Amino acid sequence: MNERPWLAHYSKGVPKDIDTVLFSNLAELVREAAGKYSKTVAFTQVMPNGMNGSLTYAQIDQYSDQFAAYLREDLKLSAGDRVAVQMPNCLSYPIVAFGIFKAGLVLVNTNPLYTPTEMIHQFTDSGAKALVTIDMFADRLPKVLPSTSIKSVVTVRISEYFPPVIHGVIRMTQKFWQKSLPKVTSPVTDFKTALAVGSKSLNKDSLAKYLKDVDSSTVAALQYTGGTTGVSKGAMLSHGNLVTNTLQMITMCGDYMRPGKEIVVTALPLYHIFAFTINLLGFYHMGARNLLVPTPRPPSNLKRVFENYKVTWMTGVNTLFNALLNERWFQDGPPKHLRASAAGGMALHDSVSERWRKVTGTPIVEGYGLTESSPVLTFNPLDGGGRDGTIGVPVPSTYIKLVDEKGTEVKVGEPGELLAKGPQIMLGYWNNEAESAKVLKGGWLKTGDMATVDSDGFFTIVDRKKDMILVSGFNVYPNEIEEKIAQLEGVQEVGVIGIPDEKSGERVKAYIVAGTSAPTAEQVIAHCREDLAAYKVPTAIEFVDELPKSPIGKILRRELRAQVIAASDAKKGK
Amino acid sequence: MITNAMIWVTEAVKEPTVITPFEEALLAGLVFIIMFGLGATLTPKDFKLAIKKPAGLIIGWVCQFGIMPLLAYFLVITFLMPLETASNKDVLFIAIGALLMGAVPAGTTSNIFTYFSKGNLALSVMMTANSTLWAIIMTPLALFVYGGFLFKDAEVQIPTENIVRTLAVLLVPVVVGMVIRKYSANIGAILELMGGFFGLFFIVFLMATWVPRNWVLLTSTNWQTYLVAIGLGLFGILIAYLIAKAIRVHPANARTIALETGIQNGPLAVAIILVTFRGNPNIDQILLVPALYSLFIVIISTFVTFWFRRANVAEEQKIPNLL
16 A cells, blocks of 8 residues: 555644654654753652652753763663663653663663563573662562673662652551562662762763764664564664654644643553653653553552543553543543543454543544554544544554465455554564564564555454464454453453364354453353354353453453463363 | 449549540540541542432442441340340440441541452542541431430430531541642642551550550450440441442452441541530440440451451452552
8 A cells, every 4th residue: 555545534734754854863852852841840650549759851851861871881881782671660760761762772671570581581682781670579680680691780769759758658668568678689779879870970972972873773672572472572673763653653643742731641561662652752752741650450540640630641551441431430530631542552442432432521542553663553533533443544654555365465345464664663673583584574564463444544453363263264353252242231351262172173262351240151142143143153251350461451362372271281181 | 243334334434534634635636637637538529429429339338327337236236225224224325335336437447457458449548538428417317217216215315416516527627638638649648648547546545545444344344245346347347248249349349348348437436425425424335335346346357357368369469469
């Protein structure tokens, strides 16, 4: 689709291409925002009980300069060295991330919930030389560090930059009540000391020197992904990838994102690419105030955020929006100042988007992307031109086509694998030529997602290619079944997978988390029969307390499949 | 034995040191801080909702003002009223205290136990606040209804009007707490924490001063009174838990509702008695159940918390609560 039919559906004023030379690297992007909005509050971290701390744009800028100097001058890291960062959303995160960019180093985002084995894989694969981690998990260090090339560790505290008394109360709670502060036996430097040391070795000339060779094609971050294909791989995202994707996303939002005025809920983890690009980079660039929530689980942790701040924007995934809609306090007092919400990460169910609009009275639109594309590839127009159930249209400067097994483009309305091309597509996987070659061909990224497109250029994700269920030779897409079941009253979450079947090869099974008024298995099946072909109707329904989820709350079907396999192995007595 | 106890009580009342002025001031301060902390959990929106949509927290509300007063009434007629004789009317005053204990709203201590039981803290806070707001109507109403059943012959008067007035005065710190929270969420959160802790402090206060001084009274109190004081909390928690389980709420919420229902605001009950029954010669008997209840509820809640943790931690550990 080289003629881009979707351009006609862009909101007013959205250009068809992005000016990619505005900023040559991320350091420039964040410095520009700090100069423009210096006195404005950039980040406020909100704890579940309402305790909070804030930093202004000027502070973020100053501290991240100091941290950059610390990394380069005191830890003696050189350009291109990798720095692993492992922490939940907190005030230290932006300082650390921006400091790494300003130092011309490479950020390796790491999930704080990783086990030592997973940490070792990611740290050795990336060859990280330094680690910035939250002190709550520092007890894993002795197990992890010896197997890696990490030489220096900096620890941050969850209540860093909170007012002193509040900081003290939180520390005491962590220490004596939650007992979440393990004894640190490895040599570490605490964050405040690192900054103090850094501020002494800091000077303007060296700050400029760190970025001498950093341009848009320089790697800025290794973003690990690929749980779907087994071992995780580091997607090399360049400064140019992240800068353009930030601008692409902002451009699509048009007037809905007002410079210097927005207050956005950042409940998804910043170590995940979705919140990283959109909230940390995008909203920061726009002079917004980011409300950092260390953990949105349980969803009631967000209550004080909505009560105490005039939230204007929210980003999230289907699971999070759904969870909020199921909270009594949210239904009774939806945010008054909300302007718009953006969903990504997984399919946004129609039932959720409809309810969200009804309860909040504001638009919610779905976008689509992958870690490998920094992540945004498509987004729905916010000004009423959006279409539910679709992932919208490609963002400026982006080309998308759907192809069949042979690589030829499919007809309008027919499903094909989604291929994307644009300035946001990664450079490749880190140290993994083979995997890179599999997904990158002639500048096109093979996403592994099956989609359809209409004549206007609105795309609809049918499903992950790998999640497709083959029932007696017919393709069944779990999304369609999940969407149907989610409509039923009393269904809170649902996951659909294929399980082995002697007759049909595979058959459909649904896992349901029920609310207060649960339907029976018979009711679910009867409901599915209403408008699904017989082979698509689940033959097994299981009610569970919980579904396996990724860090951002995406339901993990592969985990469900693994459970089934493990259970059948156990039965066979293996 | 009962007669002996009553004789002792009558003597004690003659002495003006049932509760010293210092203790009274301390208690007033405590209740004030607790209400302050409660206010800090609220926004004006909550008030509007409590009036506009009382159905919002219907389960908690039903448990709080449906089960607890009824349970108190049931315990009183089963165990205490049979003890009433023409010459011994004291049991009636113990009954008033028991009824009041059943009719007061939820205590802030429930929030602490909910936390330890890995329950839903936000729900707990909301239920405490909600029941406290409703108390201004429901507490006097419950006393009026059940008191009416019990004391038909009007030998005993429950000063309903006074109770309403006391509750209204106690709403002042609630409002102040709200205002402070609006201007500083941080100070609000600290007040809230203090509210929960000072609720526990009340128990320490009871143990340190009230228990030793009333030791003779406590050792000579009949088992029926102990049963009422202990049963109110224990059965309250169990019944609410069974109801919550029966209607299949999330396990964390079921634990919250159970603790929230069973744990009453002890300090508030004592404060109401001290204010509204001031000068009443039988004030000691009226105070008996609330004081015993406050002592035992800590022990009961601790055991329940251990049980809740053991029963449910395994299945829920998959959800990381902190991250």
